Amino acid sequence: MDVSEKLAGRSRPLLAPSPATRMFAALRVALVASLGCFWIYHVAAAPRLGSWGGLDHLLFHVPLAISAAACWARFRTHAGSAQAWLTMSAAHAFFLAGSVYAVLCTPSVIDSPTPADALWLLSYGCMYVSIGLFARSRSHEFRASAWLDGAIGGFGAASLVTVFVLGDVLQATGGGLTVVIVNLAYPVADLILVLLLVVVAMAVATVDRVWWLVSAGLLLFFIGDVAYLYEVTAQEFTGLGLIELTWPTGVGLMGLAATLPSPVIVPRTALAHRYLVPTLFSCLALTLLVYGQRHQLPVLAVVFAMVTIGLAVGRLALSARELRAMGRLRSEARTDFLTGLPNRRHLFERLNEATGVAHGSTSLLVIDLDGFKEVNDSLGHHVGDELLRMVGQRLAGTVEEPAMLARLGGDEFAVVLPGQDAERAAATANELRRLLRTPFELDGLPVAVSASVGVATSPGHGTTGARVLAEADIALYQAKAKGSGVATFRQDHTNPSRQRLELMSELSLAFERKEFMVFYQPQLRLRDRDVFGVEALIRWDHPTRGLTPPAEFLPLLRQSGETSRLTHLVLGQGMADLARFRVERSDLRLSVNISAGDLADMSLPATVKELSDTWQLGPGALVLELTEDDVISDLALSRAVLMQLRLAGSLVSVDDYGTGQASLAYLRDLPLDEIKLDRTFLADGATDLHNAAIVRSTIELAHALRLPVVAEGIEDGPTLEWLSSLGCDAGQGHFIGHPMPAEKVLSWLSDLLGPDSPP
Incomplete structure (x- = not known):
C-alpha cells in the first residue's frame, strides 16, 4: 500500500512523533517504572530486612529526581505555564535535596529540626507559588487577593484540626514541642496547598487531568505528613510502614502531570464561588476564638485562628483595592479616550437596555461629519482630533438625560433617544445639525462643519441594539447619497446596497462581540x-x-x-x-x-x-x-x-x-x-x-x-x-x-x- 492510500484509508496518518513528545513519553515510562520498583521493594522486601539500606534510599530518590527533570523539561517546552513548571521543578529539587541531606547527614530526623526540614518546607513554598502561577496562566481573573485564599483556608483548617484531631497528640508531646511544631508545619502547609487548589478550581471551573494529578499528589503528602506526625509523637516511627510510599508517589504524580499537555485558556465560574473558601474558614476561625473564651484551647490552635483572621483582613483590603481598580478599568473600557464620551461598547449597553423595554419607542441617531477627511488632510490629524473634541463638547451640552451621546469611532457620533418616536427623533437630528453649523475656531481659522444623520427607531425598525444601529447606518448612507442631511430608515431600503451596509455595520459589531x-x-x-x-x-x-x-x-x-x-x-x-x-x-x-x-x-x-x-x-x-x-x-x-x-x-x-x-x-x-x-x-x-x-x-x-x-x-x-x-x-x-x-x-x-x- 503506498503513502497516499494510507492517508486516504486511515483516520490518522503514520507521522513520526516530535522529539518533545518522545521525551515526555520516556519520562512517563521511567517515572511509572521507578515508582513501581519502589512500591514492590518496600512492600515485599524491606519489612523482611528490618531496616532501610542503600537500595531503599536509591529507589526512594529516583522518582523525585525524574519528577524534577520532567517539570524542568515542561518549563523548556511549554510557553503558557513555563514559570509555573520552573517553580514546581525547584520544589521537587528542594524536596530531593532535603531527603538526600536527611539520609547522609542526619542520624535521626526525630531528635530535632534539621536543615532537611528547611529544604522540605521551602519545597512547599515553591509548590504554593507554582499553583498560583498555574492559575494566573489559565485565568486572568486570578488576582493578587486570591493568593491569600489558600492560606486563609489552610490556617483556618489547621486551627480546627489542632483542636479536634491533634489535641491528644499535642498533649502527649511532653518536652518534644519543638519537634511537633516543626512536624505540624507539614500538614498545615499541605492544607494550604490543597485549599489553594480548591480556590483555583472554583475560579477556573474546568479542571483537567494535570490538575487532578497535582491535587492527588498533594493529598498523598497531607496523608503522609499527618500519619508521620502521629508516629513521631508516639515514638513509633520505624520507616518500614506504608507512610514512606506517600511522598515519592505524591511527587511522582506531580511529575507525571508535567508530561501531559494542559489547556491555556479555561472558562471561569461565577464570581461568588471564589469567596466561599476564605469566607467559610474566616468564620470558622472567628467562631473558634469565641469558643476559646470559655474553653481551654491548644496555644497553636489559637495562633492559627488569629493568623487566619489577620490574613482575612488583608484579603479584604486587597479586594477593596482590586474592586476600585476594576471600576476604573470598566469606566475606561466604556469611555472614548479622545472625547471623554461613552464609546461604542457603552452605547450598545445603553441601546440594548433601552430597546429591551416592553413599552415605548427608542430612537437612535447616527451622526457623520461631512468633509472631515478634508480637515484632516489639509490641517493635520492633530487639528482633526481637536475638532472631534469640540464637536463632542458642543453636542454634549445639548443632549440631556435620559438621552445619551457617544462616539462610535472616526468622525461618527451617535445619540440614544429613549421615549422618542421617528418623527421626534428626526426633529432632534435637525436641531443637532443646526447646532453644528456655527463655525469652530481651529488653529486660528473658523471651520464650518456640516453633518448627515441617519435615524432608526425600535421597535418599528428593529428590536435589538445591533439591528437598530444597522438600520440607522443604512439611513445615514441614504442621507449622504441624497444630500438630504437627515434620513429615517424605511423598510423599502431592501436592495444590495442596504444588505452590504448592513453587513458592514455587523462587521464592526463582530469585533466587539x-x-x-x-x-x-x-x-x-x-x-x-x-x-x-x-x-x-x-x-x-x-x-x-x-x-x-x-x-x-x-x-x-x-x-x-x-x-x-x-x-x-x-x-x-x-x-x-x-x-x-x-x-x-x-x-x-x-x-x-x-x-x-x-x-x-x-x-x-x-x-x-x-x-x-x-x-x-x-x-x-x-x-x-x-x-x-x-x-x-x-x-x-x-x-x-x-x-x-x-x-x-x-x-x-x-x-x-x-x-x-x-x-x-x-x-x-x-x-x-x-x-x-x-x-x-x-x-x-x-x-x-x-x-x-x-x-x-x-x-x-x-x-x-x-x-x-x-x-x-x-x-x-x-x-x-x-x-x-x-x-x-x-x-x-x-x-x-x-x-x-x-x-x-x-x-x-x-x-x-x-x-x-x-x-
Missing part, C-alpha cells in the same frame, strides 16, 4: 509526510448566517480600513494557540495572511516581536503570507517592512503565486523565505499539460532561488504523489486536513502520534 474565529489547516512536508505547520484561517461566526467564509467579508473590511485590526486579532489568537499546539509538536509553525494595508502598519513588527516574546516562540515559528500583488504594489515599502518583520523573527511567504502580476525574477531581491503555489494550478494538474508545465517550472525556478514551495489545494492522493514526484516541498488541502478550530487541532495532533501520544 468576539464573533471572529480562527481555524487552522495542517501543512504537510511531502518528503517525510510529517506535519510541520498550520495556516490560520479566519471565519466569522455570524449570529444568523452561521460560519461565513472570508471571501464574503474581507472586501468590506478592506474598504472600511479594519484589516489591520483583524490581522492583530488573528496574530494574537494564533500565536497563543501555537504555544498550545507546541505541547504536542514542539517544532510546529504558524502561517498568517496579511495584506498590503498591513505593510503600512508601522506597529506590526513590534507586535510580532512582542507576541513571540510573550509566548516564548523562537525565530521561524511565524510565517507571514502576502499575495504577490500586495508585495509589488510598493516594492520599496515592502522591502523595508519585510526586513523589519524578519528581524522580529518571522518568515515571509508569497501566497497564491501565479495569479498576480509578479514573477520569480521580480521577487528575487525581496527578503522572502517561501513560495505558495495557488490551488488553481493543481486542478487536473497531473493530466493537464499546461498546468503541469506551470507547476513544474515554478518549482524548478523557486528551488534555483533556494525558496521552498508549498502547494495549496491538495484534494486527493494522486495529486499529493504527483507533487512529491516533482520535488514540491510541502502542501496543504482537504486531503491532508480540513480547517478546524484550535481544540480539534490538539486532538488531531494527538491522534497523529498514535501510541506515543499522552494517555
Whole structure:
C-alpha cells in the first residue's frame, strides 16, 4: 500500500512523533517504572530486612529526581505555564535535596529540626507559588487577593484540626514541642496547598487531568505528613510502614502531570464561588476564638485562628483595592479616550437596555461629519482630533438625560433617544445639525462643519441594539447619497446596497462581540509526510448566517480600513494557540495572511516581536503570507517592512503565486523565505499539460532561488504523489486536513502520534 492510500484509508496518518513528545513519553515510562520498583521493594522486601539500606534510599530518590527533570523539561517546552513548571521543578529539587541531606547527614530526623526540614518546607513554598502561577496562566481573573485564599483556608483548617484531631497528640508531646511544631508545619502547609487548589478550581471551573494529578499528589503528602506526625509523637516511627510510599508517589504524580499537555485558556465560574473558601474558614476561625473564651484551647490552635483572621483582613483590603481598580478599568473600557464620551461598547449597553423595554419607542441617531477627511488632510490629524473634541463638547451640552451621546469611532457620533418616536427623533437630528453649523475656531481659522444623520427607531425598525444601529447606518448612507442631511430608515431600503451596509455595520459589531474565529489547516512536508505547520484561517461566526467564509467579508473590511485590526486579532489568537499546539509538536509553525494595508502598519513588527516574546516562540515559528500583488504594489515599502518583520523573527511567504502580476525574477531581491503555489494550478494538474508545465517550472525556478514551495489545494492522493514526484516541498488541502478550530487541532495532533501520544 503506498503513502497516499494510507492517508486516504486511515483516520490518522503514520507521522513520526516530535522529539518533545518522545521525551515526555520516556519520562512517563521511567517515572511509572521507578515508582513501581519502589512500591514492590518496600512492600515485599524491606519489612523482611528490618531496616532501610542503600537500595531503599536509591529507589526512594529516583522518582523525585525524574519528577524534577520532567517539570524542568515542561518549563523548556511549554510557553503558557513555563514559570509555573520552573517553580514546581525547584520544589521537587528542594524536596530531593532535603531527603538526600536527611539520609547522609542526619542520624535521626526525630531528635530535632534539621536543615532537611528547611529544604522540605521551602519545597512547599515553591509548590504554593507554582499553583498560583498555574492559575494566573489559565485565568486572568486570578488576582493578587486570591493568593491569600489558600492560606486563609489552610490556617483556618489547621486551627480546627489542632483542636479536634491533634489535641491528644499535642498533649502527649511532653518536652518534644519543638519537634511537633516543626512536624505540624507539614500538614498545615499541605492544607494550604490543597485549599489553594480548591480556590483555583472554583475560579477556573474546568479542571483537567494535570490538575487532578497535582491535587492527588498533594493529598498523598497531607496523608503522609499527618500519619508521620502521629508516629513521631508516639515514638513509633520505624520507616518500614506504608507512610514512606506517600511522598515519592505524591511527587511522582506531580511529575507525571508535567508530561501531559494542559489547556491555556479555561472558562471561569461565577464570581461568588471564589469567596466561599476564605469566607467559610474566616468564620470558622472567628467562631473558634469565641469558643476559646470559655474553653481551654491548644496555644497553636489559637495562633492559627488569629493568623487566619489577620490574613482575612488583608484579603479584604486587597479586594477593596482590586474592586476600585476594576471600576476604573470598566469606566475606561466604556469611555472614548479622545472625547471623554461613552464609546461604542457603552452605547450598545445603553441601546440594548433601552430597546429591551416592553413599552415605548427608542430612537437612535447616527451622526457623520461631512468633509472631515478634508480637515484632516489639509490641517493635520492633530487639528482633526481637536475638532472631534469640540464637536463632542458642543453636542454634549445639548443632549440631556435620559438621552445619551457617544462616539462610535472616526468622525461618527451617535445619540440614544429613549421615549422618542421617528418623527421626534428626526426633529432632534435637525436641531443637532443646526447646532453644528456655527463655525469652530481651529488653529486660528473658523471651520464650518456640516453633518448627515441617519435615524432608526425600535421597535418599528428593529428590536435589538445591533439591528437598530444597522438600520440607522443604512439611513445615514441614504442621507449622504441624497444630500438630504437627515434620513429615517424605511423598510423599502431592501436592495444590495442596504444588505452590504448592513453587513458592514455587523462587521464592526463582530469585533466587539468576539464573533471572529480562527481555524487552522495542517501543512504537510511531502518528503517525510510529517506535519510541520498550520495556516490560520479566519471565519466569522455570524449570529444568523452561521460560519461565513472570508471571501464574503474581507472586501468590506478592506474598504472600511479594519484589516489591520483583524490581522492583530488573528496574530494574537494564533500565536497563543501555537504555544498550545507546541505541547504536542514542539517544532510546529504558524502561517498568517496579511495584506498590503498591513505593510503600512508601522506597529506590526513590534507586535510580532512582542507576541513571540510573550509566548516564548523562537525565530521561524511565524510565517507571514502576502499575495504577490500586495508585495509589488510598493516594492520599496515592502522591502523595508519585510526586513523589519524578519528581524522580529518571522518568515515571509508569497501566497497564491501565479495569479498576480509578479514573477520569480521580480521577487528575487525581496527578503522572502517561501513560495505558495495557488490551488488553481493543481486542478487536473497531473493530466493537464499546461498546468503541469506551470507547476513544474515554478518549482524548478523557486528551488534555483533556494525558496521552498508549498502547494495549496491538495484534494486527493494522486495529486499529493504527483507533487512529491516533482520535488514540491510541502502542501496543504482537504486531503491532508480540513480547517478546524484550535481544540480539534490538539486532538488531531494527538491522534497523529498514535501510541506515543499522552494517555
